[in-house]
Amino acid sequence: MPRLRLGVALLVPAPLDSEIDGLRRALGDGALERVPPHLTLVPPVNVRVEDLPEALAVLRQAAARHSPFVARLGPPTTFAPATATVHLGVHEDEGGEIVRRLRDDVFVGPLERTLTFGFEPHVTLADDALDDRRAAALVALSDYVVEVPFDRVHLLQEQRHGDAHRRWVPVADVPFGPRRVVGRGGVELELVVSSLLDPEAAAFESGEWPDDEPHSAATAVPAGCRPVVVTARRRGEVVGVARGGVGPDRRELCSVLVARDQRAQGVARQLLAAFGHEADQASAGGDLHDEPDGTAVGGRAQEHDRGDARGP
Structure with a gap:
């Protein structure tokens, strides 16, 4: 074994x-x-x-x-x-x-x-x-x-x-602090913001990543940024991952991936919100959702010119 x-x-x-x-x-x-x-x-x-x-x-x-x-x-x-x-x-x-x-x-x-x-x-x-x-x-x-x-x-x-x-x-790394759970009383998600893509999240990406798109762009950390990985779990199972980098003067979302059977349920929106919050902590800028090249509309992550954002 x-x-x-x-x-x-x-x-x-x-x-x-x-x-x-x-x-x-x-x-x-x-x-x-x-x-x-x-x-x-x-x-x-x-x-x-x-x-x-x-x-x-x-x-x-x-x-x-x-x-x-x-x-x-x-x-x-x-x-x-x-x-x-x-x-x-x-x-x-x-x-x-x-x-x-x-x-x-x-x-x-x-x-x-x-x-x-x-x-x-x-x-x-x-x-x-x-x-x-x-x-x-x-x-x-x-x-x-x-x-x-x-x-x-x-x-x-x-x-x-x-x-x-x-x-x-x-x-794998897990920051200290209370569990971050969103959607209490409804469709709950546990969100973990880390620096590393843990083995479970990596396996999720491998299984869900589209065959016709390169995976390498999501693994590169933009220059001058520290890596940020947001992993969403539902009942202990990984259902979404967002990756990118943040710095004092820069934020770059490289990818958002949501499980096929979990799309149109707001998972991408929550991933983007958590990434935006982390970026706000690294700079005095606005939330990621306010930027024209990285938006979440109706729970759908839109493509933008700094990376691929895939959602429900």
Whole structure:
């Protein structure tokens, strides 16, 4: 039975990720090129392919229980002699308590596994440091303390790349905050705004994308923009996806795709509204619906000259 090797983590955001990677590089961390700087919530676990939707649902449910927070890390310490790490521990303050509660929320169902050691939240700088190098690092970095903001949780998958090396690749992200449900009391949709197209949404796109149209345009992030993916679910099933990019002075909708059996029910309109709201957060401009080249009329997403918008 096919299985996926997954993990759940808080990824250190930019620009602090580069700072942490600089320390990892200086300490000769062997995992530097294999995994981004992170705080592990669920260590590697084998999950059946058919259980992936449940794993993604666990992340959505957990993220809905929390708000963005700040964790204070450092100074460096070690788990030696149990393991020869150099790592940044998480302070036992409000941020540390949130990390522990979040870990309990995601360590369930298909993501639960037997552990060798108890949970000690940390960001690894080196996982196999020699004694003399480890001792020197703890002294040299004894004043290193950093506050790291976290606004989302990530699902990572171990993948083999062209060079045959295995790497941990983020495949889904869920921002912290209450569930966004529209159409309560009628045709309800759960909307998630993320940076990554999660595996369920990717499978949906592959199955629904028109055969006579290129898919590549939807995957390109416009220059100067951060990626925005809006995924709509109805009763847990993906029924629509919008993709594009937003920046301080630019917004570009690349694609809107709605399930064939869900069209003419306002799904595209809700996707566009969520994308527009995200764009408004990135700039002082108006809502996407006010722009002439990206409108929603009667629930139908119109084509415009900056990408393909397909809807009911």
